[in-house]
Amino acid sequence: MCSNCDYTIHGRHFHYGWDKSFEPAQRVAPGSTVFFECHDSSGGQLTATSTVADVSTLDFGRINPVTGPIYVEGAEPGDALKVTIEGFEPSGFGWTANIPGFGLLAEDFKDPALTLWRYDPATLGAAAFGAHGRVPLKPFAGTIGVAPAEPGHHSVVPPRRVGGNLDIRDLSAGTVLYLPVEVAGALFSVGDTHAAQGDGEVCGTAIESPMNVTLTLDLVKDARLKMPRFTTAGPVTRHLDARGYEVTTGVGPDLMTGARHAVADMVELLAGRYNLNPVDAYMLVSTCGDLRISEIVDMPNWVVSFYFPRIVFE
Secondary structure (H helix, E strand, C coil), rough: CCCCEEEEECCCCCCCCCCCCCCEEEEEEECCEEEEECCCCCCCCCCCCCCCHHHHHCCHHHCEEEEEEEEECCCCCCCEEEEEEEEEECEEEEEEECCCCCCCCCCCCCCEEEEEEECCEEEEEEEEECCCEECCCCCCCEEEECCCCCCCCCCCCCCCCCEEEEECCCCCCCCCCCCECCCCCCEEEEEEEEEEEECCCCCCCEEEECCCEEEEEEECCCCCCCCCEECCCCCCCCCCCHHHHEEEEEEEHHHHHHHHHHHHHHHHHHHHHCCEEEHHHHHHHHCCEEEEECCCCCCCEEEEEEEEEEEHCC
């Protein structure tokens, strides 16, 4: 529990999707620091005792619950909500799954798979993967946003111009996020917390992990943002950089096809080198490998690269 927070929003105050008609869980003044109890993306459906059979029975109506919403006094359309990410209290448990029909290589991996993780929530030391792998951790909130202006209920799955399911690894402690406000009070919510993720979250899940989040909510009046933006407090990849990277590429006229080639080649490389089941390699790279657009100007072909940190196995 946060001793210096102005408010605590308990885990029972959650909702699915976005809707400007939702009643706020709390009204707060600009500048308030708020402690949120957040659920993992399965909404507690996957636990430390789950098996792969539980992946097939997931209720997608209960996916990605977010804690909130918070009404920020004085927030008006055209303002920006300034969200300072103060810190995280991780749970020590996480999971990664291959969910049939979901993920960048869904056509290649059609069967469910599940990896369960344990990590030290106090030290945040790297989480063990199999006998030899260790994934460095960097907690962040995958879903963080405000209500859109359009009336009705909107799915939480796709990211939006007002935030939502952004899955940006660098929305970690110390980062300041700015979200466009479209409705009175902003109606801010947060959830879908992760212990680690690679840029791209290529299998569709990362190390999904319930945890608590402390945020400070403030306003920038008349900011007129069109999309979210953020400022990091410092370097963003030093937890991965120490041993360098293995890199595969995809080259061609379509970025999505290039991304699939780059990831598929990395899965094949790791599976062969470390004697991994390919689906396990696929889930592993989703937690710590990074998709990058390396070149997008030399038409008709573009280059997508996939970086896997060697520190995981060294």
